[in-house]
Amino acid sequence: MDTEPWEASEYYGEFDQRLQASCRFQIGNISLDRLWTYYFGIGGNADELALEAYLNELLALAPGQMQLVDTALTELSSDGRTEPAGQ
Numbered sequence: 001m002d003t004e005p006w007e008a009s010e011y012y013g014e015f016d017q018r019l020q021a022s023c024r025f026q027i028g029n030i031s032l033d034r035l036w037t038y039y040f041g042i043g044g045n046a047d048e049l050a051l052e053a054y055l056n057e058l059l060a061l062a063p064g065q066m067q068l069v070d071t072a073l074t075e076l077s078s079d080g081r082t083e084p085a086g087q
Contacts, residue, residue, distance in 0.1 A: 017066050020058050021073060025055045029078045039072040 027033065032055070036048045046054070046065055055060035056071065063070065 017070070018054060021066070021069050022055050022057050022080065024073045024077070028073060030073070030076050035069075035072055035076065038076055039068055042068055042072060044068045044072070 029074050032048065036044075037050065038048075041057060043080055044051075046061055050061070051069070054061050054066075059082060060066075
């Protein structure tokens, strides 16, 4: 059976990142609306429905968008900000 070596590792990396985001969102006491507003404010381009699907592990986002979700979760949970840094 001939498979590309990157297929499994990319899939599991994406899955792990989605799972971590999902867990952080669920325990972080952050509303979806607040997370999406912050994420969009720092350059995210997925709509709120796509973000909700991502957080429920139903949809994958582009790697850069996943990083923005991670950044938003980190910043919102670490200092309670409601506006993107620098605003």
